[in-house]
Amino acid sequence: MFKKKVNSTSAPQDGGENAIFNKETQGLSQGQIVLRRFVRHRGAMTSLFVILGMMLFVFTALDQKFGSLKIPGWWHYTTEDLPDLRSIGCKEGLVGCPTLSIKPTFLGGTGVHLGEHPFGQDDIGRDYFALVMRGAQRSMMVMFVIGAIGGAIGTVVGAISGFSRGWIDAILMRLTDFIITIPVIIIGSVVGYHFGNLGVGFLAIYLGLFSWTGLSRLVRGEFLTLREREFVDAARVAGASNRRIIFKHILPNAVGVIIVSVTLLMSGAILLETALSYLGFGVVAPDVSLGLLISNYQDSFTTRPWLFWYPGLFIITIALSINFIGDGLRDAFDPRQRRRITKKDRQSAKAVTRTGVQK
């Protein structure tokens, strides 16, 4: 139906209030403007590539099973393999130290190579790289499931209560308040204590069921303002049903808020999962998650710190990247956000003016 247009069609002639500022957005749809602003955000773009690259890296490392279909991974160990604990090349008294080396030979190191066990081995000799990969897979999965479930419930609850107001709003918001008063970490511990053996999927789903509250409040607020806008009245006069008004007219205008807070919800989710697993109520052995790895080896911090470093490094990278992406999205969706101009911009722009923009 209606598709994006080319920029060549003549610009609107009689200039509006912000004729000059509109030059930046001429001939673009809202989506294109947001995308443009997002692409300009360096931190967010870098983070996006980091997280995508990391997903590809982590999910292809180990064998994946989908029912009877088995996709082999590129890493030569699995989490179940039990190779001998290696002590050659380690400091005195240590076993299973990492073989990863990133210091090139010309700087006096041993050259860049992965070695047999790049992240070392755990107590019983399992390959720590494989464990960290499995843990990162679990954590990312939990993150996406919580984001999806929390996002969906939060949006629906917020939309319904913001749009209908009155007693429906009152009931839904008191329910939200009620859930907010219970700390998620306690719900997680209680449920995890009783049903922890049901697996990581179950964990993700029930955490998702409790993490939509903040989002639903935001969406409700957005709906409350948007429903008073005149285009909603216009749609109603045109004969639109409530459903059409919610989904066709209001929701697309609230999508910025939703995307941004779901992203931030996801970065919170990964920390929540880690915290629960660390406490022993999240992912339980024999399954692996990043939080569980840290929790298992917290005693070894002084003697074998790599058991601590690598899962920690992954947690930080994932949480930071997602946060940066959320930040970039928020800036992109905020129309008031204008690009700051630097001294360099000022100087390079002068040249353009001289070569003929000015009359």
Add this chain to the structure above:
Amino acid sequence: MSEQVLKISQFNVDFWVDGVWYPAVIDMNLELNAGKVTAIVGESGSGKSTTALGLMSLLASNARVSGSVKVKDEEMLNAKALTLRHFRGKEVAYIFQEPMTALNPVYTIGFQIIETLRNHFDMGPTQAHARALELLKMVDIPDPEKSINKYPHQLSGGQRQRAMIAQALACDPGLLVADEPTTALDVTVQAEILDLMRGLKDKLNSAILLITHDMGVVADMADEILVMKDGITVEHGTADQIFNNPQHPYTQELLGAVPKLGSTVKRALPYKESAKPEPVLKLTDVTIEYPKRGRIPAFVAVKNFNLEIYPGEIVGLVGESGSGKTTVGRASIGLLPVKSGSIEIIGQEIAGANQKLLSSIRRHTGIVFQDPASSLNPRLPIGESIGEPIFLAKIAKGAELELMIEDLLDQVELPRSYRNRYPHELSGGQRQRVGIARALALTPDLLIADEPTSALDVSVQARFLDLLTELQEKLKFACLFISHDLAVVDILAHRIAVMQNGLLVEEGDRDAILLHPKNDYTRRLISAVPVPDPAEQRIRREARLALKK
């Protein structure tokens, strides 16, 4: 010879957008003496407000200013922050358009005036308080002892503007920059504020730089006028020169576009007075109440209202803000519930009608909203917005719908290619045309136009009104035209109804209302409208003052 307060020479402002400098003000020259008023007029985007802010380096960081601005022989551009701070508020004071946003809502107006005073003078709190009280008295705020402790939201629009003027005058500034000081106000309040400013200017011998798009206000106040278009000063002269002998074609066009009261010929009623047809819209004894919300008591917005609109006529509904005009318009198409009384559209009762009946009646009605920025869904291409009523009424879809949309765009004189554009790409006037196209999509019998021109520039407004008249003559729909601007209603309407505080005070033929008003309020309303002619305006002003005494 009076002292020169402001001298602007070779003043340029550019804005940086996406790597390119776009000029907003080009080579402006201006001199202003104490006790004089110079008006900068022009349409939105012409660089008036940019000039005002640029004088004291108040522009955003993506602006570049060059040239010279001298206030009392002191250079302001690229001056040190300390010098600027010393001059701002003390020598150059600002009055902004919207006092609600220009005053800080968490402080009392007294506090804000005292703050200005103590920033610039070595003054104790008691002394400053006394001076603030004196200032509030000077601007005629009722009960200044009490008002000094009031917060901005506790005052009415006119009082807020007075408080802001008091704050601006706190340090007896040599130059007062008034950026659209009365645009947000009703005509009667506007007249009072302009009187106040004129009086104070004479008393304090300040110079005023008045920025406005309203030629009536200019005629009322200005000694000299500067006409701007796209950043360029197209004409500069005394008020008499500009109004009576405009040289530049743009000035002529601008003056021609200003609607004047009583300048158009009477439009004949489309029906005979003796044989009235069945009314399209019939409001009988309508009372509309905004229900109680929490501790805010219920508010009766419209009371015992009666109005009939017959096929093919335009009825203008005028009144000041808060008089209930918009409420009547919204209730007429069932957007607001009615407390008592009856509203009939083509013989069908809509007060208390259910959703199904309402949506079938709405096919015979259309509405054009006030704010073109908010009345179109920013996420829908305008073609879809226009086609929505047709699509939802299941009249056409797919290729057939596309054709109908193209037809509608042709009708409102927009290029067909605009179908795929988004509202933010269009100017205010174009958006308002889209609003009409959407309202006319189902060829309604009744069109409600709720202040459709209040957000538009005069020349755009003139074009819009022409278009509306043309369409109305072609399609013969009945129209309820809601406006606060008598001059606009004068151009369009066959009949006029005047509202005050939710009551209908007068209703009748256009000429009967405008030329021989019976009601006092109507008379006041008409006399408060400034006329874009300095000589005539002076006579009217004196007549109005006499009326007040």
